[in-house]
Amino acid sequence: VVFDRGPFVSFANCGLPYYVGNVIADERRLLVAxxxxxxERFNIDVHTHSEAISVDLGHRSIRVRDVNSDDVRTExxxxxxxxxxxxxxxxxxxxxxxxxxxxxxDIPDSRRIRAWITDxxxxxxxxxxxxxIGLEMVENLMHRGxxxxxxxxxxxxxxxxxxxxxxxxxxxxxxxxVTVYLGDGLAGIESDRDNSLVVT
Numbered sequence: 001v002v003f004d005r006g007p008f009v010s011f012a013n014c015g016l017p018y019y020v021g022n023v024i025a026d027e028r029r030l031l032v033a034x035x036x037x038x039x040e041r042f043n044i045d046v047h048t049h050s051e052a053i054s055v056d057l058g059h060r061s062i063r064v065r066d067v068n069s070d071d072v073r074t075e076x077x078x079x080x081x082x083x084x085x086x087x088x089x090x091x092x093x094x095x096x097x098x099x100x101x102x103x104x105x106d107i108p109d110s111r112r113i114r115a116w117i118t119d120x121x122x123x124x125x126x127x128x129x130x131x132x133i134g135l136e137m138v139e140n141l142m143h144r145g146x147x148x149x150x151x152x153x154x155x156x157x158x159x160x161x162x163x164x165x166x167x168x169x170x171x172x173x174x175x176x177x178v179t180v181y182l183g184d185g186l187a188g189i190e191s192d193r194d195n196s197l198v199v200t
Contacts, residue, residue: 001075002044005051005067008107009035016110017133020117021140030107055080095189100197104133122146126199128186130157135169138178148178151199153185 002009010033018024035046047064053072054063061076088103090096100120102113116122125141127134130152138148150157150173156166157173157180170180187200 001077002038002046003050003052003062003064003075004046004048006106006108007048009033009038009046009048011107013106014136016104016107017136017140019107019110020104020113020137021143023140023143027107027111091186093186093188095191095197098189098191098197101189104137117144117146120195124196125149126151126197130154130180130182131159135173138173142176142178150178150180151184151186152180152182155183157182 008031011030012032015024015030019027019030024030035048038044038046049067051065051067052062053065056062059076060078060080061074062080063072064075065072088105090103095101100116102116103109104113124147126149127137127141128151130150134150134152135157138150141148152159156163157169158166170182173180189200190198192198
């Protein structure tokens with residue numbers, strides 16, 4: 001039995017930026033497997049929208065909250081595996097929770113970004129982080145006609161690469177009109193009078 005508080009059991013997270021960019025137009029193409037497939041193929045019972053809220057080791061049980069109804073139930077286990085995954089880094093900086101500041105972690109995140117771009121007729125964007133996901137977001141925001149700036153705290157894009165390999169990436173982005181700031185971290189975000197954001 002698997003419990004997941006999110007709405008999807010398996011999705012192509014590497015495709016999220018391409019969904020934002022409308023390269024992948026149909027959200028269903030991001031879905032890899034359904035709870036039904038897990039049940040039929042692997043004999044795994046998946047419960048989505050189900051958050052494990054406590055563990056009772058003595059009674060070998062967990063309490064599970066249905067995120068839609070807030071109903072709580074107890075489930076018993078023989079073996080317990082904790083696999084909560086990761087959460088996006090949201091540094092404790094001024095303005096980090098303002099409307100228009102997004103993380104890209106799952107399909108609902110992508111939906112919120114797409115809606116913001118459409119509803120606000122977004123023309124500019126700042127991407128914090130020049131790693132794989134950040135650069136895929138740059139590509140896809142540009143695909144939607146948005147002018148993009150990248151802010152990377154490390155002295156190069158793609159910090160996991162050797163500097164000699166990262167420099168051509170920076171040069172390519174510059175040739176496409178992307179503004180890149182290296183060795184420069186996020187200090188804070190403020191809301192401007194026109195409901196845009198000012199990033200320091």
